[in-house]
Amino acid sequence: MFKLETAPRFTHGVTVQVPVDGGFEGQTFKATYQTLGIAELAQYDFNDDAQGATSTAFLRKVLVGFEDVQGDDGQVMPYSDRARDALIDMPFVRVPLTQTYFAAVSKAQLGN
Numbered sequence: 001m002f003k004l005e006t007a008p009r010f011t012h013g014v015t016v017q018v019p020v021d022g023g024f025e026g027q028t029f030k031a032t033y034q035t036l037g038i039a040e041l042a043q044y045d046f047n048d049d050a051q052g053a054t055s056t057a058f059l060r061k062v063l064v065g066f067e068d069v070q071g072d073d074g075q076v077m078p079y080s081d082r083a084r085d086a087l088i089d090m091p092f093v094r095v096p097l098t099q100t101y102f103a104a105v106s107k108a109q110l111g112n
Contacts, residue, residue, distance in 0.1 A: 008035045009064065014100045016093050032065030033101050055098055059088040062101055 011032045017024040044058045063084055071077045088094050 009033065010035065010104060011065070011067075012100050012104050014096050016096050019092060029066055029068040031063060031097060031100060032067075033062045033104070034064045035105060036062060052094070055094055056088060059094060059097055060084065063088065063097060 009032055011030050013028050014031045015026055015028050018027050044054050046054055046058075060081075065079045066084070066087065069077045069083070069087065077083050088097065
């Protein structure tokens with residue numbers, strides 16, 4: 001039986017290719033997302049996102065938690081709006097965050 005939730009959330013692993021001297025290092029963390037409905041999702045125009053404003057607003061809305069993220073001091077960073085904003089301000093993080101969200105909801109749509 002399908003359970004219709006009004007505000008479903010899900011947690012998925014996100015793999016980030018962090019730039020390092022001479023290449024990249026794959027690092028992972030878990031992101032918790034708030035699912036948006038089609039009408040709300042339509043408010044975001046990703047085709048007109050040259051300055052990153054759309055993807056920033058989108059990620060601020062859908063990213064509601066994370067795990068396995070460390071700060072500069074090596075300590076686990078708890079989720080907060082400020083920590084979320086620091087995370088999505090990094091270009092090599094925001095793209096995988098967005099891709100993971102859409103891959104998850106697309107797979108769910110294809111399965112229904």
